[in-house]
Amino acid sequence: MLKTDNLRLELEGTTALLTLTRPARLNALSAGLVEDLHAALDCVGASRDARVVILTGEGRGFCAGLDLREPWPATDGLDSVRGGMAMQERIAALMPKMREIRQPLIAAVNGAATGGGLGLALACDVRYGSPAARFSVAFVTLGVSGCDVGVSYLLPRLIGTGQAAELSLTGRIVDADEALRVGLVNRVVPADELLDASRKLAAEIAENTVYAVEMTKQVLDRNVDATSLRAAIELENRTQVLGTHTEDARALFARWAEKGKG
Numbered sequence: 001m002l003k004t005d006n007l008r009l010e011l012e013g014t015t016a017l018l019t020l021t022r023p024a025r026l027n028a029l030s031a032g033l034v035e036d037l038h039a040a041l042d043c044v045g046a047s048r049d050a051r052v053v054i055l056t057g058e059g060r061g062f063c064a065g066l067d068l069r070e071p072w073p074a075t076d077g078l079d080s081v082r083g084g085m086a087m088q089e090r091i092a093a094l095m096p097k098m099r100e101i102r103q104p105l106i107a108a109v110n111g112a113a114t115g116g117g118l119g120l121a122l123a124c125d126v127r128y129g130s131p132a133a134r135f136s137v138a139f140v141t142l143g144v145s146g147c148d149v150g151v152s153y154l155l156p157r158l159i160g161t162g163q164a165a166e167l168s169l170t171g172r173i174v175d176a177d178e179a180l181r182v183g184l185v186n187r188v189v190p191a192d193e194l195l196d197a198s199r200k201l202a203a204e205i206a207e208n209t210v211y212a213v214e215m216t217k218q219v220l221d222r223n224v225d226a227t228s229l230r231a232a233i234e235l236e237n238r239t240q241v242l243g244t245h246t247e248d249a250r251a252l253f254a255r256w257a258e259k260g261k262g
Helices: 031-046 081-092 094-100 116-123 151-159 161-170 176-182 191-206 210-223 229-243 247-261
Strands: 007-012 015-020 052-057 061-063 105-109 112-114 126-129 134-136
Touching: 007 031, 015 031, 015 191, 031 081, 031 094, 052 061, 052 191, 061 105, 061 116, 081 094, 094 116, 105 116, 105 191, 112 116, 116 134, 116 151, 126 176, 126 191, 151 161, 210 229, 210 247
Parallel strands: 015 052, 052 105, 061 112, 105 126, 112 134
Antiparallel strands: 007 015
């Protein structure tokens, strides 16, 4: 589907495998990789064949955050507020784009996921990790805020405010076992099984109808911020009733009805 010096996007049946390919830099975010990620997500979002996306990294790292050795093109320079803000906004825009595309995303975390890499993992719907997976907020250790690229929004919702505060204030490394214990990852699997386990999950998701999967992702995402239980239920009600009018749902209901007669 797409291949650059920074990433590779492949369609495997109904699964899009998105691999970051800067292994020498632990797949750290350069300006080129950020732009290629935007393009890859746009490509996946427009695809009618891709039902689920797996995001992983080539080599020993998932994504080691911002690549501080790489120059970032900016008209006003990164030492200016305007130039720095342009860079900041472009990187951070990846996270809502990941939350808003139709397809669920599975992070197959094969190594370090720190700083912006942690942000990418958090923006996925499900996270599987290998024993080598490592997580860190990291920003706070560089003299800036521990709140960056959506982490201050996504992390507390995933692991709770107390755990998120500790990790954000210290920037300490969280290994795979602790990540599993606190809910940062859904599963830890052997390194040589990580992609296959992620593919299996993607296939299980894709067994459900397009409408069911896309609306489940959307409603879960929206109702995290629902103002009340009633508001959440109202969105659920509309989504369910609309779903009953799809051809797929009607066929499934009819099939269940026939089973009931037997």
